[in-house]
Amino acid sequence: MSEADFRDSTQRSIPRHAADYVRRGLWAEEGSLEASRREFAELLPQGRETPDRHFANLVDPESGQRVGETWYLVQQRAGKVRFWIDWIWVDPNHRRKGYARAALLLLEEEARRKGADRLGLSVWFDNPGAIALYQKLGYAPASMWMMKPLDRTFEGGTR
Numbered sequence: 001m002s003e004a005d006f007r008d009s010t011q012r013s014i015p016r017h018a019a020d021y022v023r024r025g026l027w028a029e030e031g032s033l034e035a036s037r038r039e040f041a042e043l044l045p046q047g048r049e050t051p052d053r054h055f056a057n058l059v060d061p062e063s064g065q066r067v068g069e070t071w072y073l074v075q076q077r078a079g080k081v082r083f084w085i086d087w088i089w090v091d092p093n094h095r096r097k098g099y100a101r102a103a104l105l106l107l108e109e110e111a112r113r114k115g116a117d118r119l120g121l122s123v124w125f126d127n128p129g130a131i132a133l134y135q136k137l138g139y140a141p142a143s144m145w146m147m148k149p150l151d152r153t154f155e156g157g158t159r
């Protein structure tokens with residue numbers, strides 16, 4: 001990914017991340033853009049040159065057209081290589097054509113080349129399309145982040 005592509009990608013990601021967090025009730029609308037900007041700055045203190053971070057366009061092999069992007073992390077940690085997919089995105093008009101699947105399989109090859117013995121990623125439960133994609137490729141849940149909105153009445157419990 002070129003510096004210009006990286007800048008574009010970040011400019012798209014910051015408002016999208018803010019909107020996602022507002023929609024999920026995690027952030028208030030007001031200040032969400034600033035919070036998102038701050039998170040990206042913390043995540044990528046040196047921008048595209050941030051150590052261990054990688055950014056790639058997804059490109060159609062025949063036409064050479066850019067159809068999406070992926071961000072991933074390759075990090076040496078506690079005697080292992082941690083390979084973590086931060087983000088995968090396919091432009092809406094190119095979805096369901098197998099691009100994400102192909103990209104994830106390429107990332108598997110890259111992970112093997114880098115010496116990793118597994119890949120990780122996180123996905124929201126309200127994203128069934130992405131979950132279906134990952135499960136089809138052999139990803140399985142490894143941890144669960146749970147939330148309880150306090151405006152809902154708890155109807156379970158013991159009697």
Ligand SMILES: CC(C)(COP(=O)(O)OP(=O)(O)OC[C@H]1O[C@@H](n2cnc3c(N)ncnc32)[C@H](O)[C@@H]1OP(=O)(O)O)[C@@H](O)C(=O)NCCC(=O)NCCS
Pocket residue numbers: 087088089090091094095096097098099100101102122123124127128129130132133134136
């Ligand atoms: C999730 C996403 C990356 C999938 O990209 P894609 O290129 O359309 O996926 P593929 O065409 O490679 O799909 C491969 C398989 O995954 C499953 N799948 C993908 N998208 C799906 C959807 N919306 N609903 C149900 N299954 C889906 C299907 O089994 C699909 O095979 P099929 O088309 O033969 O049925 C794309 O929808 C996207 O960019 N979404 C917005 C960003 C996002 O949510 N990223 C993931 C963050 S964790």
